[in-house]
Amino acid sequence: MARVYATSAQYQAYTGDIPPADIAVRLGRASKFLDSQVFRLCGYEVDEDGMPTNALVLAAFADACCAQVEWGVDVGDVTGAAAAGWGTVTIGSATLSRSVTATSGDAAPGRQIAPAVWDALRSPDLTPDVLYVGLVVT
Known part of the structure; x- marks a missing residue:
């Protein structure tokens, strides 16, 4: 079952x-994104469902999810498909062009990590003993 880290009330x-x-x-x-x-690149303790057990980590994950959803609304791309495949875009006197065949959905604004996600995960309260961002284990 997929984990969902935030509620409507938290949003x-x-x-x-x-x-x-x-x-x-x-x-x-x-949450899935x-x-x-x-x-998946962070170290933190989890319960049997894979949810963080530390209240500060759980609150930070909820804020991060809310920030990601808000980012999608702000950039006008809630699914990550808005910018996929654009060839030429003109805004005022500025024109941007790229190959339509060289783009993917990952280039869309909705597929970018919201800057506020990192703000939530870099709280000074989240010391390395409760959340380690950038953990690599072999």
């Missing part, structure tokens, strides 16, 4: 906004 408290109707889906996607891109 509302984090952003100050009323959550969209599909907030559970968005938080689930953000951050699991694969960030959390």
Whole structure:
């Protein structure tokens, strides 16, 4: 079963906004995305379901998920598909071009890690004994 690190109420408290109707889906996607891109590279204690056991780590993961969802809303790409395949974009007098065949969904803004995710994980309260970011184990 997929882990979901934040609730609708936590999203509302984090952003100050009323959550969209599909907030559970968005938080689930953000949790899965951050699991694969960030959390799997961190060291922390977990329970039998794989959830962090430390309250500070759990709160940081919830904030990180809320930040990721908010980022998708802010950049206008909640699924990570908005920028996939664009060839030429013009904004005012600026024009950007790239090969349509050389792009992937990973280049989309919604597939980028929100800067506020790192803010949540770099809290001074998250000492290396409860969360180690960048852990590599062989």
